[in-house]
Amino acid sequence: MADFTHFDEAGNAVMVDVSDKAETERVAVAKGRVLMQPETAALIAGHGVKKGDVLAVAQLAGIMGAKRTPDLIPLCHPLALTKVTVDLMLGDDAVEITATCKLKGRTGVEMEALTAVSVAALTVYDMCKAVDRGMRITDVRVVSKSGGKSGTWTAD
Amino acid sequence: MADFTHFDEAGNAVMVDVSDKAETERVAVAKGRVLMQPETAALIAGHGVKKGDVLAVAQLAGIMGAKRTPDLIPLCHPLALTKVTVDLMLGDDAVEITATCKLKGRTGVEMEALTAVSVAALTVYDMCKAVDRGMRITDVRVVSKSGGKSGTWTAD
Amino acid sequence: MADFTHFDEAGNAVMVDVSDKAETERVAVAKGRVLMQPETAALIAGHGVKKGDVLAVAQLAGIMGAKRTPDLIPLCHPLALTKVTVDLMLGDDAVEITATCKLKGRTGVEMEALTAVSVAALTVYDMCKAVDRGMRITDVRVVSKSGGKSGTWTAD
Amino acid sequence: MADFTHFDEAGNAVMVDVSDKAETERVAVAKGRVLMQPETAALIAGHGVKKGDVLAVAQLAGIMGAKRTPDLIPLCHPLALTKVTVDLMLGDDAVEITATCKLKGRTGVEMEALTAVSVAALTVYDMCKAVDRGMRITDVRVVSKSGGKSGTWTAD
Amino acid sequence: MADFTHFDEAGNAVMVDVSDKAETERVAVAKGRVLMQPETAALIAGHGVKKGDVLAVAQLAGIMGAKRTPDLIPLCHPLALTKVTVDLMLGDDAVEITATCKLKGRTGVEMEALTAVSVAALTVYDMCKAVDRGMRITDVRVVSKSGGKSGTWTAD
Amino acid sequence: MADFTHFDEAGNAVMVDVSDKAETERVAVAKGRVLMQPETAALIAGHGVKKGDVLAVAQLAGIMGAKRTPDLIPLCHPLALTKVTVDLMLGDDAVEITATCKLKGRTGVEMEALTAVSVAALTVYDMCKAVDRGMRITDVRVVSKSGGKSGTWTAD
Numbered sequence: 035m036a037d038f039t040h041f042d043e044a045g046n047a048v049m050v051d052v053s054d055k056a057e058t059e060r061v062a063v064a065k066g067r068v069l070m071q072p073e074t075a076a077l078i079a080g081h082g083v084k085k086g087d088v089l090a091v092a093q094l095a096g097i098m099g100a101k102r103t104p105d106l107i108p109l110c111h112p113l114a115l116t117k118v119t120v121d122l123m124l125g126d127d128a129v130e131i132t133a134t135c136k137l138k139g140r141t142g143v144e145m146e147a148l149t150a151v152s153v154a155a156l157t158v159y160d161m162c163k164a165v166d167r168g169m170r171i172t173d174v175r176v177v178s179k180s181g182g183k184s185g186t187w188t189a190d
Numbered sequence: 191m192a193d194f195t196h197f198d199e200a201g202n203a204v205m206v207d208v209s210d211k212a213e214t215e216r217v218a219v220a221k222g223r224v225l226m227q228p229e230t231a232a233l234i235a236g237h238g239v240k241k242g243d244v245l246a247v248a249q250l251a252g253i254m255g256a257k258r259t260p261d262l263i264p265l266c267h268p269l270a271l272t273k274v275t276v277d278l279m280l281g282d283d284a285v286e287i288t289a290t291c292k293l294k295g296r297t298g299v300e301m302e303a304l305t306a307v308s309v310a311a312l313t314v315y316d317m318c319k320a321v322d323r324g325m326r327i328t329d330v331r332v333v334s335k336s337g338g339k340s341g342t343w344t345a346d
Numbered sequence: 347m348a349d350f351t352h353f354d355e356a357g358n359a360v361m362v363d364v365s366d367k368a369e370t371e372r373v374a375v376a377k378g379r380v381l382m383q384p385e386t387a388a389l390i391a392g393h394g395v396k397k398g399d400v401l402a403v404a405q406l407a408g409i410m411g412a413k414r415t416p417d418l419i420p421l422c423h424p425l426a427l428t429k430v431t432v433d434l435m436l437g438d439d440a441v442e443i444t445a446t447c448k449l450k451g452r453t454g455v456e457m458e459a460l461t462a463v464s465v466a467a468l469t470v471y472d473m474c475k476a477v478d479r480g481m482r483i484t485d486v487r488v489v490s491k492s493g494g495k496s497g498t499w500t501a502d
Numbered sequence: 503m504a505d506f507t508h509f510d511e512a513g514n515a516v517m518v519d520v521s522d523k524a525e526t527e528r529v530a531v532a533k534g535r536v537l538m539q540p541e542t543a544a545l546i547a548g549h550g551v552k553k554g555d556v557l558a559v560a561q562l563a564g565i566m567g568a569k570r571t572p573d574l575i576p577l578c579h580p581l582a583l584t585k586v587t588v589d590l591m592l593g594d595d596a597v598e599i600t601a602t603c604k605l606k607g608r609t610g611v612e613m614e615a616l617t618a619v620s621v622a623a624l625t626v627y628d629m630c631k632a633v634d635r636g637m638r639i640t641d642v643r644v645v646s647k648s649g650g651k652s653g654t655w656t657a658d
Numbered sequence: 659m660a661d662f663t664h665f666d667e668a669g670n671a672v673m674v675d676v677s678d679k680a681e682t683e684r685v686a687v688a689k690g691r692v693l694m695q696p697e698t699a700a701l702i703a704g705h706g707v708k709k710g711d712v713l714a715v716a717q718l719a720g721i722m723g724a725k726r727t728p729d730l731i732p733l734c735h736p737l738a739l740t741k742v743t744v745d746l747m748l749g750d751d752a753v754e755i756t757a758t759c760k761l762k763g764r765t766g767v768e769m770e771a772l773t774a775v776s777v778a779a780l781t782v783y784d785m786c787k788a789v790d791r792g793m794r795i796t797d798v799r800v801v802s803k804s805g806g807k808s809g810t811w812t813a814d
Numbered sequence: 815m816a817d818f819t820h821f822d823e824a825g826n827a828v829m830v831d832v833s834d835k836a837e838t839e840r841v842a843v844a845k846g847r848v849l850m851q852p853e854t855a856a857l858i859a860g861h862g863v864k865k866g867d868v869l870a871v872a873q874l875a876g877i878m879g880a881k882r883t884p885d886l887i888p889l890c891h892p893l894a895l896t897k898v899t900v901d902l903m904l905g906d907d908a909v910e911i912t913a914t915c916k917l918k919g920r921t922g923v924e925m926e927a928l929t930a931v932s933v934a935a936l937t938v939y940d941m942c943k944a945v946d947r948g949m950r951i952t953d954v955r956v957v958s959k960s961g962g963k964s965g966t967w968t969a970d
Contacts, residue, residue, distance in 0.1 A: 038233065038244070039320045042899070047247050047870070049877055051897035053839055053916055059521055066327070077194065088194070090399070090515070091203050094406055094576050095264050097517055101572050101580055104881050106258060106309050107316050108251050108874050112881055112894050114580050116608060117519035119510065136521050138608075140896060140918075144323075145316050152308045152327070153262050160263050160301050163332075164195045167300075168345055171222070171308070171330035176323060189324060198431065203402070205409055207429035209371055209448050215677055243870070246671070250732050250874055253673055257728050257736055260413050261573075264406050268413055268426050270736050272764060273675035275666065292677050294764075296428060296450075350545065350556070351632045354743070359559050359714070361721055363741035365683055365760050378639070389506065400506070403515050407576050414574060416725050418621050419628050420563050420718050424725055424738050452740060452762075456635075457628050464620045464639070465574050472575050472613050476507045479612075479644060480657055483534070483620070486639035488631075501636055527833055558711070558827070562718055562888050565829055569884050569892055582892050584920060585831035587822070604833050606920075662857065662868070663944045671871050690951070701818065712818070715827050719888050726886060730933050731940050732875050768947075769940050776932045776951070777886050784887050784925050788819045791924075791956060792969055795846070795932070798951035800943075813948055 040109050049109050055140040060181030064147035066174035068129045068158045074166040075127055089122040089129065092157040096120035099153025100135055100146045110145050113137055120150050122158075129158050137181075144176045196265050205265050211296040216337030220303035222330035224285045224314045230322040231283055245278040245285065248313040252276035255309025256291055256302045266301050269293055276306050278314075285314050300332045352421050361421050367452040372493030376459035378486035380441045380470045386478040387439055401434040401441065404469040408432035411465025412447055412458045422457050425449055432462050434470075441470050449493075456488045508577050517577050523608040528649030532615035534642035536597045536626045542634040543595055557590040557597065560625040564588035567621025568603055568614045578613050581605055588618050590626075597626050605649075612644045664733050673733050679764040684805030688771035690798035692753045692782045698790040699751055713746040713753065716781040720744035723777025724759055724770045734769050737761055744774050746782075753782050761805075768800045820889050829889050835920040840961030844927035846954035848909045848938045854946040855907055869902040869909065872937040876900035879933025880915055880926045890925050893917055900930050902938075909938050917961075924956045 042048050078088045097118045104112040117136035122129050133150035135143040155171040162169060180186040198204050234244045253274045260268040273292035278285050289306035291299040311327040318325060336342040354360050390400045409430045416424040429448035434441050445462035447455040467483040474481060492498040510516050546556045565586045572580040585604035590597050601618035603611040623639040630637060648654040666672050702712045721742045728736040741760035746753050757774035759767040779795040786793060804810040822828050858868045877898045884892040897916035902909050913930035915923040935951040942949060960966040 037321070038317060040247075040317045044901075045243075046899065046901060047874055047877065049880075049895070049898040051916060053896040053918055087402070090402055091196075091264055091406060094403060094515055095262065097515065098410075098573075098576050099262055100517075102258070102262060105878075106251065106255055106262075107313055108247055108878050110316060111896065112580075112892075114582060114607075114894060115517070116521040116579065118517040119514065121512075121514060136519060138521055139894075144319060145312065148312055148315060148327075152312060155330075156301065156304055156308060157263055159304060160266060161194060161196045163300060165193070167332060167335075167343060169331065171304075172328045174311075174327035174330075175325065176319075179323075187323060200433075202431065202433060203406055203409065205412075205427070205430040207448060209428040209450055246867070246870055247874060250671055250871060253671065254729075254732050254878075256673075261410075264410050267428065268424075268736075270426060270738060270763075271673070272677040272735065274673040275670065277668075277670060292675060294677055295426075349633070350629060352559075352629045356745075358743065358745060359718055359721065361724075361739070361742040363760060365740040365762055403508075403576055407574065411574055414570070417722075418563065418567055418570060418574075419625055420559055420722050422628060423740065424736075426738060451738075456631060457624065460624055460627060460639075464624060467642075468613065468616055468620060469575055471616060472578060473506060473508045475612060475644075477505070479647075479655060481643065483616075483642035484640045486623075486642075487637065488635060491635075499635060555714070558714055559718060562715060562827055565827065566722075566885075566888050568829075580892075582894060582919075583829070584833040584891065586829040587826065589824075589826060604831060606833055661945070662941060664871075664941045715820075715888055719886065723886055726882070730875065730879055730882060730886075731937055732871055734940060768943060769936065772936055772939060772951075776936060779954075780925065780928055780932060781887055783928060784890060785818060785820045787924060787956075789817070791959075791967060793955065795928075795954035796952045798935075798954075799949065800947060803947075811947060 052140040058181045062144040062147040062179040066151040069170045088161045092154040095157040096150040096154030100150035103146045103149045208296040214337045218300040218303040218335040222307040225326045244317045248310040251313040252306040252310030256306035259302045259305045364452040370493045374456040374459040374491040376463045378463040381482045400473045404466045407469040408462040408466030412462035415458045415461045520608040526649045530612040530615040530647040532619045534619040537638045556629045560622045563625040564618040564622030568618035571614045571617045676764040682805045686768040686771040686803040688775045690775040693794045712785045716778045719781040720774040720778030724774040727770045727773045832920040838961045842924040842927040842959040846931040849950045868941045872934045875937040876930040876934030880930035883926045883929045
């Protein structure tokens, strides 16, 4: 197993040098889920057909959150994302969130996709917390990435 | 079950009016977990005794993340947090994260605590992703809150 | 006519001292308008009944924009807004925007309301520019304010 | 008339994919105006010859505002602007604002130019509001753009 | 000599709890200096009488920088500053910078004053670096503070 | 001696046009120092061997600060930094700070390196101020730069 890349030999945290990496098209997809009471999911569903849509607010927050990744994650490089989409699907007792980020650049965009999912999930929590304080954000993970030296990777 | 508070009668999203709420001491505690390979946890443990500490970087990111909550969550009020702590505990195949936020103010700090946990978890992912791409952020939830009209609440 | 308050005697720009002002409830309402082709307004109307609502995106952007006021306007005080609402109404060839901000604090919130209107208007422009490049943001102004030493003021 | 580009088929707001657009030089010019009492304009003029220059403060705010565009406008791409200028001209009862933004990149910079004008205008309002509460920001619009697939466009 | 306050017993960095501190008026004054070639100071002086004033740009940057303190300094509390002034004085081979911050609140504002001085100094460097790369920012320090439990303190 | 580049002929501050500059690899190294009581340095040294490390917190703050440069310095271009490292060395009565920034781009990264040093130094001050209010940040300067038309430069 390789060692961490975010520390130098003296143990200092570093924003690693990506200057010599190739500018390739990089895509990452992340997913996550907000578990909730069925009544909460029903309430979201009820609002979804008119204005006041929890999922639309969370979706926008996720897109904006992706852009804040380098402000939030200490050792992330600032990146000029070329595409961000966030989708939310309402189930019986959960909201499933998928985010896709894309870049022509020198480093991957997994963190941007994961941040988009997390911020969208936090926004769902915020908007529903008055009716369901026990919600849980869970299974936030990268499901696939492509581009760069390590090529394409897909979670099992 | 009550209705959502973040929409007005016309269905518009609003930052709800808290002007008339009392300024009380409000505390919220949130928790979450990053699941990982035992080898990854062992690698973090190996670094923890010298500089280059994954947990210390993530902890700081969590504290700073709490302060960015109103920038990230669309309908959150800007708050003058009076205390933020973030603790990370390394297990055999996970990092357990706990965040506590405190405020003398007119609205609760659950979102700040949840955001601190999420940003700390994302930072753990970022620092370890080169060795373990399959990590998962899971069980991000509020475990207790106190202060305000709804009083003290603790998750089962 | 009084002199500017944002410069000291030497002509230096200052964030003026409000420490001795009373903490009162302050409200400001601002309005503005995005002029557009009737076809553009019709297109927005067509989207408004399902997801993909230009007005909902702009409304959220306006609320978030209000919170960024002290980052944008050099001499504005950082304020803990207690309420922000933004409403958009679609006319035949325009979107009318109204923002209301509220604060228990030592200085007024006109700039927050104006910034909310401006950011909502810019977002309408952004989302419709591919179909109507000639839109105009116009008549952005304060229509009323209350609270503080100068009391209530309403535009004619 | 074309449809909006910022929504996918399901009606979700997206940051549209620009990965495959060519990196060309893109320029946009936007204009706007702050209408005010002639006495206010005279007061600004009086300050302009020494320090304490309203227009200089607003100009700088406009340049900095252009850089915050992706933080403010939900679906704007983060861009590495290569040039921003903002000019303010004082008339008898108005300040005329012009902003020019430039980029070697994959998407246009109209929103950056419009945001620069808006933030400069808001700053003029902020600095003069103690003497003239009835000012209006008006006629904020794109006057020309060049670069990219749609080529050069000039407002009539 | 006391121990650091920013770590708990376990050695974790914390944003220390100030909830129980009294809300008093707190003022801090910080100073600093940018050393430069006499020719550079002369060039600044030449610009100062008309528009294009290095000192005015740096002064504004300093005020705005004070507001970003909690974003920059990991363990600083977010504060609602009630006053910020920054003054720059041009000497023969230096710019002397003084910043004053004020707050009715539960914690001191030294960091805000020091950040204002640092950002103003960095801006002087930025604007003059094309003519004088060897400038130095020096003697950035707190010269006085008042308010809070520790009372008034003045540097010798 | 050349004139300032950050003003146009009319004296307006501008973000200068770098569109036509070549994309080369640019590196800048900056240094600075926080002077303190020997007792304070000893206290930092005592903490350094376990968690609660002042230098590690300041180092991370410096890296994150480099990314905020275009938000802080009015006329700096937004840049996609490809590497940032910050090193802190503890002496008998001082902390020596060195920051290195790197970019494949059209403009230099001196300001990013200087900002990293300044933010790291401010963070050292923040964490030690409870035990040593008289610390000074000093000798913040560029020590070398390379890349771009002006080539390599090293301070004497």
